[in-house]
Amino acid sequence: KIVVVDQSVAFIGGLDLAFGRFDTCDYPVTDDGRLQLFPGKDYYNPLVEGLVATRPGVDSFDRTVHPRMPWQDVHMICTGVPAQHVALNFVQRWNHHSQVNEDFHRLSRSKRRLAPTARIPFSNLPPETQSLFSNGFVCNIQCVRSMCSWSGAQMTESSIHNAYIHAIRNAKRYIYIENQFFISDTAGSDVKNNIGSALVDRIARAYLEQDLTFRVIIITPTTPEGDFVNDGGILEMMKWQFRTISRSETSIFTQLRDRCPGLNVDDYISFFTLRQWGQMQSGLLVTSQIYVHSKLLIADD
Numbered sequence: 028k029i030v031v032v033d034q035s036v037a038f039i040g041g042l043d044l045a046f047g048r049f050d051t052c053d054y055p056v057t058d059d060g061r062l063q064l065f066p067g068k069d070y071y072n073p074l075v076e077g078l079v080a081t082r083p084g085v086d087s088f089d090r091t092v093h094p095r096m097p098w099q100d101v102h103m104i105c106t107g108v109p110a111q112h113v114a115l116n117f118v119q120r121w122n123h124h125s126q127v128n129e130d131f132h133r134l135s136r137s138k139r140r141l142a143p144t145a146r147i148p149f150s151n152l153p154p155e156t157q158s159l160f161s162n163g164f165v166c167n168i169q170c171v172r173s174m175c176s177w178s179g180a181q182m183t184e185s186s187i188h189n190a191y192i193h194a195i196r197n198a199k200r201y202i203y204i205e206n207q208f209f210i211s212d213t214a215g216s217d218v219k220n221n222i223g224s225a226l227v228d229r230i231a232r233a234y235l236e237q238d239l240t241f242r243v244i245i246i247t248p249t250t251p252e253g254d255f256v257n258d259g260g261i262l263e264m265m266k267w268q269f270r271t272i273s274r275s276e277t278s279i280f281t282q283l284r285d286r287c288p289g290l291n292v293d294d295y296i297s298f299f300t301l302r303q304w305g306q307m308q309s310g311l312l313v314t315s316q317i318y319v320h321s322k323l324l325i326a327d328d
Contacts, residue, residue, distance in 0.1 A: 028102075034114035035147040036156055040102030041207075041321045046078055047071025047098065048320075054097035056315045057305040059090050072096040072315065073253050094313035097303055101205070101321040104159060109168040111146045116172055118143055123179035188220055191324055195225040198326040201242040202226070205323040209247050209298075213279050214270035223271055227282045230295045234287045243296040249316040272298060 030038040042048055046068035058065045065071075067084040072095050076087040105113075118141045125131040125139045132139070149157065171186035195202060211223030226243060233241035247268070251261045273280040280292050301317035 029113055029117070031110065031114045031117060032156070033147060034144045035110055035152065036104065036106050036159070037110035037113040038102060038104050039113055040100065042100045042102040043320075046080065046083060047096075048100070050098045050100075054099070054301075054303045054317050055305060056094035056097060056303050056313055057090075057307055058095060059308050065095060070095045071098075077253070091307060091309060092311070094305060094315045096315045097317040099205070099301060099317050099319045099321060101323050104163075105168060106149055106152070106160065108146065109170050111143070112170040115143050116170070116174075117141075120174075120179040188222075191222055192225050194324055194326040195222070195229050198229060198241075200240060200327050201244065202229070203323075203325040204243070204245045205319055205321045206245070206247060207320050207322065208251070208264065208268065209245060209271060210264070210267045211271050213272075213277050213282065214267050214275060215277055218267070218271070223279050226296065227279055227286070230283060231286050233295060234283075234290050239294070241295060245296070245298045246319055247298065247300060248319045249300040249302070252318060 028040060028042055028044070047070075049065065049069055051064070055064070058070055063070075067082075068078065068080070068087060070086055070090050071078060072088070072093055074096070075093045079087060121141050125134075149160075169190070171190045173185055173187050174180040175183040210218055212218045212221050213223030213227065230241070230243060251264050253261050255261045255265065269275075270278060272278055275281065279296065283290055283292055283295075301319060302314060303317055304312065304314040306312055
């Protein structure tokens with residue numbers, strides 16, 4: 028999810044521009060007081076009622092009875108060359124689609140094809156824009172992406188996947204992952220990404236080297252967003268996640284036990300979900316998962 032301003036400032040991350048996404052660091056599950064922090068459709072819980080975009084200021088369900096579902100996400104703002112690269116990614120996709128999609132032909136010729144612009148130096152940005160970075164810092168950033176012939180590239184680019192594999196293989200002390208889903212090749216041959224296998228290889232290496240300080244911590248939602256009891260699509264995703272982690276002959280847990288006899292899997296890799304609780308003004312105690320929507324990997328800080 029990206030927003031780029033003048034090809035010089037980029038917001039990029041997992042946060043949707045949608046109802047129900049705003050949250051605070053406290054992740055409250057109740058908001059039934061007179062002053063509401065989450066008005067109307069921003070008080071969101073898909074297990075009670077799916078999102079209906081009409082009448083945004085009107086509640087979808089009774090907030091004095093049902094909790095909201097808190098939202099965990101990661102977003103960032105950058106300027107300089109990385110922001111220019113994010114803009115270039117959009118320009119490349121737009122120009123590709125304008126050639127193959129007839130809907131673009133209704134646009135004026137000047138809008139059918141975009142061109143990259145020269146980067147605006149930070150000192151030339153408006154003061155209001157510069158203030159966004161008052162708590163920022165200078166660092167080296169590499170932009171990675173997924174793209175192939177149908178979406179804008181001459182060949183398939185999988186630099187996100189490559190970056191994940193590189194970070195996992197070269198991690199020295201720990202790997203921390205937050206992801207909305209966790210499905211990988213350890214679920215079986217139908218899945219092609221190699222994240223699961225890379226984790227197995229790195230943990231097996233730590234065990235054989237008797238490195239008891241190495242840890243992998245993975246945070247996922249308790250269930251995918253929606254009705255996990257009756258929605259077949261959600262149940263299918265959960266099946267493949269379980270197959271990836273522990274419930275198949277090729278799962279992460281199975282491979283580690285086969286390759287490393289005597290290994291206690293919990294010493295090296297752990298999966299967690301997040302949950303919050305609260306109390307309604309009526310005294311009713313309620314709880315909900317904190318929905319992990321982010322796509323994040325941190326290796327060795």
